[in-house]
Amino acid sequence: MNVLFSLLAGLVFGLGLLISGMTDPAKVLGFLDLAGLWDPSLALVMVGAIAVGLVAFTVVKKRTLSLLGLPVHLPTARQIDRRLIAGGLTFGVGWGLAGICPGPAVVLVGSGDARGLIFVGAMLAGMGIFELLERRKA
């Protein structure tokens, strides 16, 4: 059952990315280009998503079990450390170079976009490098 809801959530998420314009890298870069002709659309994507998210997370915070009876896994980390900041900044540089973040990247692959596939291949390689470095440290 949780697999079914996971599939549904992925589908709705992907539709939202497509409809909002997040899967069009040129539009994303238009939002990130404050000094050029600035397209504020993506700020409204965040507003729409967070408006709904606020309600859902307010409800969930009071629960220990989900509606399917599964344990609620909310992040427990609280510390604002170098990993968080350096990771966020690194991601932002990549996002600004191509205008693609992980969700839209996967949707682009689903659209059959060869360039999306190149990006996702590199992104998976990056995640693999992270795993290797983490395992070496452990």
Next chain:
Amino acid sequence: MTVDWTHFTPYAAVSGGVLIGLAAAIFVLFNGRIAGISGIIGGLFRPGTGNLAWQAAFVAGLLLAPWLLHSVAPLPAARIEAGTGTLIVAGLLVGIGTRYGSGCTSGHGVCGLSRLSPRSLVATAGFMLAGFITVFIVRHLFA
């Protein structure tokens, strides 16, 4: 700052955003999980946790979304300006950065801000700032 009114799409942006929020809501209410896409994809590198099935299902949903939309409407344009080299460098940075920073636009930007997490606020401010600066350098300093 000059606003690009001709490309401004407020209704599509808000309705797409609401769908994204709805997906995150479905996921946390029913599955009790954060819809953080880099974390879900990164989880595929760690088999044996018992999470593989729902992680793969979420990714499958993302992959199938364009096909579903295409059956009722033409797919929106995806204009990728970056060349192959840039795409590879960008992909590597996004892959490494999102895993080190424990999240991306979905996990920190949508879910994290929705649950009022200070950590996510810092991460989101970080990747937005880096994105703004990168585009400024690429488009205005080296153009």
